[in-house]
Each structure stands twice: as C-alpha cells, then as structure tokens.
Amino acid sequence: KAGVTQTPRYLIKTRGQQVTLSCSPISGHRSVSWYQQTPGQGLQFLFEYFSETQRNKGNFPGRFSGRQFSNSRSEMNVSTLELGDSALYLCASSPSRLNYGYTFGSGTRLTVV
Amino acid sequence: AQSVTQLDSHVSVSEGTPVLLRCNYSSSYSPSLFWYVQHPNKGLQLLLKYTSAATLVKGINGFEAEFKKSETSFHLTKPSAHMSDAAEYFCVVTLNSGGSNYKLTFGKGTLLTVNP
Numbered sequence: 343k344a345g346v347t348q349t350p351r352y353l354i355k356t357r358g359q360q361v362t363l364s365c366s367p368i369s370g371h372r373s374v375s376w377y378q379q380t381p382g383q384g385l386q387f388l389f390e391y392f393s394e395t396q397r398n399k400g401n402f403p404g405r406f407s408g409r410q411f412s413n414s415r416s417e418m419n420v421s422t423l424e425l426g427d428s429a430l431y432l433c434a435s436s437p438s439r440l441n442y443g444y445t446f447g448s449g450t451r452l453t454v455v
Numbered sequence: 456a457q458s459v460t461q462l463d464s465h466v467s468v469s470e471g472t473p474v475l476l477r478c479n480y481s482s483s484y485s486p487s488l489f490w491y492v493q494h495p496n497k498g499l500q501l502l503l504k505y506t507s508a509a510t511l512v513k514g515i516n517g518f519e520a521e522f523k524k525s526e527t528s529f530h531l532t533k534p535s536a537h538m539s540d541a542a543e544y545f546c547v548v549t550l551n552s553g554g555s556n557y558k559l560t561f562g563k564g565t566l567l568t569v570n571p
Contacts, residue, residue: 346498377559
C-alpha cells in the first residue's frame with residue numbers, strides 16, 4: 343500500500359515567486375492536512391481538506407492557499423514568497439475526519455533565497 | 456483550546472537503558488493524544504495513539520504511553536533504548552468532540568540521543 347506522496351522533495355525559489363506543492367494521500371483517505379515545520383515555530387497547522395472543501399485554516403496569511411481534487415489529491419500554493427516561508431511542508435492524510443491518526447508524507451523542503 | 460507541553464527539549468540515554476519522554480496536555484474536551492517520531496530528513500511516523508479506550512497504550516518498536524487524566528499527562532516510555540531510537544519525538548493532541556478533531560496541535564518536540 344503506497345504511503346503519502348509529496349512532490350517535489352526539494353525546491354529552491356526566489357523571493358516574490360510563487361510555488362505549488364503536491365500531495366497524493368493514501369488510497370481511500372479523504373482527509374488531507376498540511377503543516378509547516380520550521381526550527382523556530384515547530385509544526386504548525388496550515389489547513390485541512392475533506393471532500394474537496396477546506397474545513398479549517400490555521401493562522402497563516404492569505405498568501406497560503408490550497409485545494410483538493412475529486413481524487414483526494416491536494417495542492418498547496420504560496421504566492422509572493424518571503425524568506426520566512428523557507429520550511430519543511432508536510433502533508434498528512436486520514437481515512438476520515440475521525441481520530442484514526444494521520445499518516446504523514448516525507449515532506450517538501452522549500453528554500454526561499 | 457488545546458495545547459501540549461513537552462517538558463524536555465533534549466533527552467540523552469545510554470543504549471539498553473529506559474527512555475522517558477514527558478508530555479503534558481491541556482484540552483477543553485476529551486482529547487485524543489498521539490506520539491509521532493521523526494528521523495532526520497524524514498516525515499513523521501505514528502508511534503501510538505490514545506482515543507479514550509485503554510489508558511495504557513502500546514505502540515510500535517516497544518514504545519508505550521499511559522494516559523493520566525488527573526495529571527493531564529501522556530508520557531512515552533520504552534524499557535530499553537536502541538541506537539535506532541535516536542530521533543525527534545512529538546507529542547500531539549487533538550479534540551475528540553465538537554467537530555474539531557481535524558487539527559493536530561504539536562508539542563515543540565524532544566530530541567532523543569542514544570549513546571553507545
């Protein structure tokens with residue numbers, strides 16, 4: 343059974359650019375969440391999608407957005423990149439919105455220069 | 456509101472000795488609690504979870520944790536550390552009611568070092 347797949351694994355972007363990260367959840371998983379991990383702030387919740395709808399959003403500016411497709415795959419987009427957006431972005435999937443625990447992908451390491 | 460406090464940012468043990476990683480939580484409702492492990496340059500792996508069933512939870516790789524409501528604690532233990540246990544460990548809480556069980560709140564993490 344394939345795990346959560348995130349692409350790309352590594353990304354280098356310039357300030358002001360935009361970036362799109364992709365997440366393919368485990369087959370059958372309908373809930374997808376995104377987290378940002380930095381040394382200073384730790385792991386912070388970005389947003390959660392279920393059935394193609396954003397169900398909740400964390401405390402991030404509007405430059406951070408996402409979407410979920412009918413096959414449960416999800417993308418997140420960051421526009422007008424800032425140096426502080428450099429982080430490991432982790433995607434997690436779960437069968438439903440109940441607490442079965444989330445399975446995380448290996449993440450996308452974004453570096454903004 | 457919910458929060459998690461991992462009481463030690465770094466724990467160092469010798470191989471073969473017990474491991475104790477401490478976690479206290481705060482939650483307005485009945486919480487679900489998890490421990491995740493992250494090895495360098497890897498994603499997060501679920502070690503174990505508590506979701507209001509048995510208070511002593513057994514996980515993978517010999518780890519276990521005990522939910523103590525009176526102490527609002529969920530400490531992670533292992534009887535004998537192995538070199539491969541060296542990693543960062545995260546205690547995580549989420550709510551169990553009110554439709555808010557989608558958001559995981561992470562502790563700051565505890566870095567476990569295992570010395571030969």
